[in-house]
Amino acid sequence: MSHKDIPAAGEGRRSTLRARRAERFGVPEPDHDPSAPEDVTILPVGSPATVRSYVRELLRRHRRTFALLVVVNSVAVIASMVGPRLLGGLVDDLAAGERDLQLARITVLFALALLVQTVFTQQVRLRGAVLGEEMLADLREDFLVRSVGLPPGVLERAGTGDLLSRITTDIDRLADAMRKAVPQLAIGLVWAALLVAALCVTAPPLALAVVIALPVLVTGCRWYFRRAPHAYRAEAAGYAAVAAALAETVDAGRTVEAHRLGARRVALSERRVAEWTAWERRTLWLRTVLFPTVNLSNMLIMGGVLLLGGVFVLEGWIGVGQLTTGALLAQMLVEPVNLILRWYDELQIAHVSLARLVGVREIEPEAGTGTAPGGKDVRANEVRFGYHADVDVLHGVTLDVAPGSRVALVGPSGAGKSTLGRLLAGIYGPRRGEVTLGGAELSRLPAEEVRRHVALVNQEHHVFVGTLRDNLLLARQDADDAELWAALGAVGADGWAKALAEGLDSEIGSGGLTVTPAQAQQIALARLVLADPHTLVLDEATSLLDPRAARDLERSLGQVLEGRTVVAIAHRLHTAHDADVIAVVEDGRITELGSHEALVTANGPYAALWRSWHG
Amino acid sequence: MQIRDLPYSDPGEPDVRSGFRLLLWLGRMQLGGQLKALGWGVLQLASFASFPVVAGLAVSAVVRRSGNDLALAGVAMAIVTLSVTVGDTMLHRVAVSNWITAAARVQQLLARRTAALGATLTRRVAAGEVVAVSTGDIERIGWCVEAVSRFSAALLTTLGVCVALVVYQPQLGLLACAGMLALALTVLPLLPRATRRADAQRDRAGRATELAADTVAGLRVLRGIGGEDLFLTRYRRASQQVRHAAVRTARMWSFIEALQVALPGLLLVAVVWYGARLALDGRIAVGELVMVYGAVSFLLLPLQLFGEFAMSYSFSRPSAARAARVLGLRRPGEDSGSAVPEEPDMRGPSQRWEPREVLFLSAGLPAGLYDPVTGLHAPAGSLTAVVCGDPDEAGRLAERLGGHPTSAAAETGGRSTNGPGGREKVPGTSADGTGRLNGHPGRSSGKNNDERADENQRAEQKQGSERKQLTEEGTQQPSASVLLNGVPLDSMPLEVARAAVLVQDKDPVLLSGTLAELLDVPSSGKVAADQALEAAQCGDVLGALVQSSPDAEGDPMRARITERGRSLSGGQRQRLALARSLITDPGVLVLDEPTSAVDSHTEARIARELAKLRAGRTTVIFSSSPLLLDRADRVVFVHEAKAAASGTHRELLHSDATYRAVVTRDPQSTTPEPADPRDQSAQTEGVESA
Secondary structure, X not given: OOHHHOOHHXXXXXXXXXXXXXXXOOOOOOOOXXXXXXXXXXXXXXXXXXXXXXXXXXXXXXXXXXXXXXXXXXHHHHHHOHXXXXXXXXXXXXXXXXXOOOHHHHHHHHHHXXXXXXXXXXXXXXXXXXHHHHHHHHHHHHHHHHHOOOOHHHHXXXXXXXXXXXXXXXXXXXXXXXXXXXXXXXXXXXHHHHHHHHHHHHOHHHHHHHHHHHHHHHHHHHHHHHHHHHHHXXXXXXXXXXXXXXXXXXXXXXXXXXXXXXXXXXXXXXXXXXHHHHHHHHHHHHHHHHHHHHHHHHHHHHHHHHHHHHHHHHHXXXXXXXXXXXXXXXXXXXXXXXXXXXXXXXXXXXXXXXXXXXXXXXXXXOOOOOOOOOOOOEEEEEEEXXXXXXXXXXXXXXXXXXXXXXXXXXXXXXXXXXXXXXXXXXXXXXXXXXXXXXXXXXXXXXXXXXXXXXXXXXXXXXXXXXXXXXXXXXXXXXOOHHHHHHHHHHOOOHXXXXXXXXXXXXXXXXXXXXXXXXXXXXXXXXXXXXXXXXXXXXXXXXXXXXXXXXXXXXXXXXXXXXXXXXXXXXOOHHXXXXXXXXXXXXXXXXXXXXXXXXXXXXXXXXXXXXXXXXX | OOHHHOOOOOOOXXXXXXXXXXXXXXXXXXXXXXXXXXXXXXXXXXXXXXXXXXXXXXXXXXXXXXXXXXXXXXXXXXXXXXXXXXXXXXXXXXXXHHHHHHHHHHXXXXXXXXXXXXXXXXXXXXXXXXXXXXXXXXXXXXXXXXXXXXXXXXXXXXXXXXXXXXXHOHHHHHHHHHHHHHHHHHHOOHHHHHHXXXXXXXXXXXXXXXXXXXXXXXXXXXXXXXXXXXXXXHXXXXXXXXXXXXXXXXXXXXXXXXXXXXXXXXXXXXXXXXXXXXXXXXXXOXXXXXXXXXXXXXXXXXXXXXXXXXXXXXXXXXXXXXXXXXXXOOOOOOOOOOOOOOOOOOHHHHHHHHHHHHHXXXXXXXXXXXXXXXXXXXXXXXXXXXXXXXXXXXXXXXXXHOOOOOOXXXXXXXXXXXXXXXXXXXXXXXXXXXXXXXXOOOOOOOOOHHHHHHHHHHHHHHXXXXXXXXXXXXXXXXXXXOEEOOEEHHHOOHHHHHHHEEEEOOOOOOOXXXXXXXXXXXXXXXXXXXXXXXXXXXXXXXXXXXXXXXXXXXXXXXXXXXXXHOOOOHHHHHHHHHHHHHHHOOOEEEEEXXXXXXXXXXXXXXXXXXHHHOOOOEEEEEOOOXXXXXXXXXXXEEEXXXXXXXXXXXXXXXXXXXXXXXXXXXXXXXXXXXOOHHHHHHHHOXXXXX
């Protein structure tokens, strides 16, 4: 045993999901399974075939590093066997009463072998790390490459939560597997195989001991490995849940105090502790079975070699030297066997995470076969759309947005305003009917083309970790500093940006300078100025800001809107007031359409609302 | 303590004077487990150590061609096998139990402390520390506490083997012991350093993960605007840097590992050379040579345990220091002791406080909520709306209204827009004066060991002063406490004040769990969940929840709300939070911008239902929306930290131009003061886009 595998309890070990099975003795699986997914997995999980083909591809890419690892490992192992071999010879000579032992020669040989072993052990460790790190880097980069190619509609629908948990949690889980399990398993397998081979070469009858021990080992391990992955996964998820409950109490400190939830949060934490430790008991029980099995097989091999070998020597079939060498080799076998057992379940556990990562590869990229738009007018024609197969959110909506005009969508929550906005921005394709931009069907254009014409502005004003320049450049990568400053100036952000110590090179986003929500939104608007699409769809862009910040921002926004077509999802009525056309959306239909004056005169629902607003 | 008995009914009172004392305290609390681990550890290692003896016996027997002796060795082998198996398994069980119980104890202590600190923790410095302790530090602390017993067992066995070797074969024994000592002195000092380097590299990897997470979090922005290549290139660079750093760390480890092969190897070579000569001289038997060879190989095992212990200690020292710091945090005015708030009783407080209320009422102070600083008065049993020109001020005022304010700014009721000094902030459009912190205390990425060590030291030095600061902020006596029916809220016990007045701040947090769990808050029991949900117009929220939660089988109360309600829109979150506050049904309810993200149609309905549901109760709403103001019994306009005007919405609309400008944002009514920047904005307000 090394320090790595003594109480592995603290390490993140997780496993596959599997149906619970009844056991007659020991600690059964607890009822609560913290690893059961609570959120719906929206993006696909890779099929076994996808995972297999990906693993093959990964191994092919790194076959050279892999081969090198096997070679240096073999040399190190063979060198490590010189000692026992020499000692065996020595014992033989001594037992035979030989007086001239050539001790100098043996010592030099021993030392040489030691030197080789030292150098190659260092190489094994290094090559193993190189292989693991290369594969891990490939994995995470491949995943991100795939992710940034996802169609906007998929992202909009799935949200980023699922992707986020894949890039953080799953990559994390895979890190240990790639970094350690893959190289260590390779090392352990080569090591064990060479030792058994050496045992056979030294004295073939001694291999009988391995044959005796093998059934015990295999039976015990099969029992263990059937149950372990799921248990470790649940255990790790349970532990994470303990930390998550606490983190939430911290995050919600104000709310917890205001609602006097303190006692309940403590009770929740204790329930999480109980759930987690129930799984710790379960995995501890599994190891309570595994450990004696492994110890027993190790001892069976060593004892078998010694006793059987002893009998063989007495019978005169092998020599004392062979026995000594064999016994020492058998003792050396303990370490690779432990190594294999230690890392095998890690690999099983990693498999689930891998499937989640490569699942993103199964999403088809967009077709992008449409013709280029021949104008700037956006038009929805008899559009029907729903998020679920049988439930439509929009029931035949027709709306013309003339270039340069301002359209406000008003209506109660859940009426379909935002959905309509996303269709007009080309994020979703309609189920029936069509949304066109200059005669070209929006949903058939690739995202790269759509965004040159239309942009959706919502409350998601993400500030990326990086410099202010990076945060702006993404909108137009060839922009020079003067253009960036001009864009900042256009949205009224040049004041505070100039005050930054490092100007455009200031690090912002999480970990850097904190920008206020209003500043974040200004950055988002400056990006729009740079990207320069002719049509904007605005959805609750300022709703999460407090009123004063919202007022400041509206000024910035005004600059951006100048000269563009605007579809605004309005939740404050004064917003709607100025629009050229107001569309009242109710229950997935446009129920009123016209200018402010026309609608007030019409004396419908909009007029009633306006009166109560305006007093 | 068995794992099955967790959680502790009482995790105890930790010794938080320093990290080391905390470790010591944790060890003391599980003394029985430690002793058991020591016992099993000695058995396990002693059994391992006796394997070479058995091997030596067997070889001797064979050399002497004695079948009987060989059989004897066989029996010895069986005994050793049995004791190794039992010792190893039992040691593992006890060691893991020790680890788990120590970790669980700290988690429980943390949970209790966090609950007691409540709103004080919104100060992010402390919040980051708590999360860091719970996610990473506890594992290390548990590991170190648990490793003590195994280390002691290893020490005992090593000494035993060395003594046995020396007694049995003095020259060889001394050679082996000297070699062991040299080995320990060479390798051990390297381990903590290497571990720290690995730690630093983990931080760097964390940084790359963060970059990836950040890119994914902003993916919709990237796909909507562009720049995917820019960010991919950037991530690739970070990813490759991580790879290089990891390989560099691995190189250091590989040398340590090589050293661990070479040094014991040299010792073995020496033992074989010297032992063979002794055997040649007939001073030891052949079997004994094998025995000594085996014993020296065995000694490498406890050596690894020493290494592990050194590592766990160097790992856990800063962790334990941080844990002690966090567990030592106290609320301003809180006496020490792990105060777990009692499950509050709605009727209790008001009954207990009644006599004094009467006393104060007789002294002629106003009934309801009264703030002597601004002069704001919310009469008992009515719906008062407050319009504040400055939203930051509104937030502070709302907090003050609940009593026991946590931030210094709220206490003084001043107008400073920046939080407590010393915090760096992007200048300019400071929309929020809540003192947003930008320091990420948990982060130490990209720093080398020395810097990290320095940081730890500084943090440790800082701990005293920081705790002091927390207390100072609290003990600064507020200029004057808000009075509830004449009784100063700040003088009531915290629990009583919170039960009497519920302040829903601008950004209420939805706790994850099912909807039923979310709405299960201490309440008067008079407002049913469906009543509150209906009043807050949550119909479409329930629909959305059911759709995203197939497990709920159509029952919205069983639908899950993700952390902070992230799957819901801003307006939906606000309405759920409002429903939760309505269910609580406190005597006084203070709402800060409860519907700022809700559309006008829905807001109008909420305003109507809210007034109906809270009829006869005291309610204060901070808002500037005419739809809400119109429903209030009375509107108070707070301007420049004073209650400047009051009346109904319509009265104020006609009598007060400033009020009109703040509230309506109506282009037609903003002619009088063109110098006011608000009016300039009116032209561009056309599409507010909300």
